[in-house]
Amino acid sequence: MTVLPRSPLRLFGFSVIFLPVCLTLTLALSGCATINRTMEVFGLADADRGPQTPEFMAMDGLEELNRGNYRKALTIFQELKERYPFSAVGPLAELKAADATFYLRRYQEAHALYQSFANNHPTNEAIPYVLFQMGMSHYNQIDTVDRNPAHAINAVAAFSRLTLAFPDSPYDLEARARILAARDFLARHEMFVATFFIKTKELPQAERRLDYLLTTYPESSIAPRATELLAAIQAGNPPTRTWRDWLPNLALDSWRGFFDALSPAPGGISGVDPTN
Numbered sequence: 001m002t003v004l005p006r007s008p009l010r011l012f013g014f015s016v017i018f019l020p021v022c023l024t025l026t027l028a029l030s031g032c033a034t035i036n037r038t039m040e041v042f043g044l045a046d047a048d049r050g051p052q053t054p055e056f057m058a059m060d061g062l063e064e065l066n067r068g069n070y071r072k073a074l075t076i077f078q079e080l081k082e083r084y085p086f087s088a089v090g091p092l093a094e095l096k097a098a099d100a101t102f103y104l105r106r107y108q109e110a111h112a113l114y115q116s117f118a119n120n121h122p123t124n125e126a127i128p129y130v131l132f133q134m135g136m137s138h139y140n141q142i143d144t145v146d147r148n149p150a151h152a153i154n155a156v157a158a159f160s161r162l163t164l165a166f167p168d169s170p171y172d173l174e175a176r177a178r179i180l181a182a183r184d185f186l187a188r189h190e191m192f193v194a195t196f197f198i199k200t201k202e203l204p205q206a207e208r209r210l211d212y213l214l215t216t217y218p219e220s221s222i223a224p225r226a227t228e229l230l231a232a233i234q235a236g237n238p239p240t241r242t243w244r245d246w247l248p249n250l251a252l253d254s255w256r257g258f259f260d261a262l263s264p265a266p267g268g269i270s271g272v273d274p275t276n
Contacts, residue, residue: 054080054087061093065100074100091121095130102133111137128169131162139178144250145189152182152189152252177259180219181252187213187220188248194229198243207233222248 061076077097080089098113114134118127135158141151159175159182166172190213197206210230214223229246232238239246 054084054089057084058089058092058096061096065096068103070100070103074104091117091124091126094120095126098130098133102137105140107137107141128162128166128171131158131165132169132171132175135159135162135175135178139182142182142185142252144252145185145192145248146250149186149189152185155179156182156186173262174255174259177262178255180258180262181255183217184220184222184258185252187217187222187226188250190217191222191226191229191246191248192250194226195243195246195248198229198233198238198246203233203238206238221253 057076057080061073061080064070064073064076074097077093077100080087080093081097084090084093094113094117098110098117101113102110111134114130114137117124118130118134121127124130135155138151138155138158142149142155143151156179159179162169162175163172163179190209194206194209194213197203197209207230210226210233213220213226214230217223220226225246225248229239
């Protein structure tokens, strides 16, 4: 069994788009059969797989990726791209190099590789997956609400691009759930900044941040407390010694709760357990 991280909606659509080997966790296939299926999807089932051929290198790289040997897989796919830049397995090598980099948690590099794939192959069937992974490359770098929220903002933008362009993709629901989680995080960032201004007695700035929070993120979990705090400021009764009581949770909340709220069926789409 592969050791790649699992995500509910990434278990879908293997026969539809060029997904990583990790998407076949629910398929009753052996490791060898899984790799053969990947080659079939790329139209390489009948290709020469003798030693040193591009197809052989691709098979080798997929095997290493499937085993969780991401560094070795990345080396193979990079070499494949360099030695056979115009081969039939070129797109596969590009995508899998991005995947290996992503699973090494080198998210900025992975994002650049996914972006390069999207630029080089704009009509490729893998584009919905690539857009999802670009969003994840930002999402996985989200820190805490007292830090720079740029990655949360960029994650929302990337996932929104996916849901707008491919609303019927198997990644749509998870992307929308992660958008909601990131937006909730951004709302709590605004709440944190507002409490900072209250602490420093800069009440007009605090009021502006709270007003922005309620206008931009009205659905957020912190909105009721923000409404209460804004009313207190406007009534001339801002918190003083108790301002710490208004501090929000600093961490990014799990997207799974948002997934459950969006899912049309108990336990996730088509009965898939979203805790996988």
